[in-house]
Amino acid sequence: MERPQGEIEILGLIDWHQFSVPVIALESVVGRPFGEPGAKAKVAICNALDNSQQHPAIGIVLESVPRVLVVEDGRRLPAAQEKSEFALSSRHQGDLVWIPDMEKIGHSVNQQLALD
Template identity: 30%
Template structure:
């Protein structure tokens, strides 16, 4: 048994669960209709105002082609800290289908699911305690969202 433990969350999105480090989740909020962004790609649903920030809201499931759309009835919004070095977009948000579940990742309960290739913004797939999960590539996701929502990569600080 390994002494390494990573506090994480399993976040249910349409069709899959995301495995995220707990430290990347800023807050879970109730669903509010995002303000649309003109000419945005279909997986960018718009922006919401959160603590003074215009936060882009996305359908991660649509981005990685796990779903054609989102059921917004009962949906929630998971605010994530971005990993990109910018003051312009420190947060992004993902539509979720329920509440996240806290998990502690150890060598014993994590098993990689090998794949030949992954969709854009997917770092890999794994099983945690027997449940399938997608591990997002948060760095790439932050850049994709910034580009799709604001038309250009954000200026770094």
């Protein structure tokens, strides 16, 4: 089923440090299909950067541990290769990297949960 523009699929809520944290899949952020998480899936907790404070953190399902991307001081990543409403992508050393906009993601998720 196609989600309306501006909505991210919320997989559920988990309790983390006395907060109710909505969990999403990065695939839904970039408009790709998301299957069942594997046995080794993890959830990365990220600040939502949304001022509503209803849910100040967002959990993102990951199939592997993300690695830090070090960009040399003063150097920029190439222009976006692909775009979604909630993230941009670029190429770094031949790999496609997605950079999520946590403020937009947090705003969308908090709006959706406020309507429920």
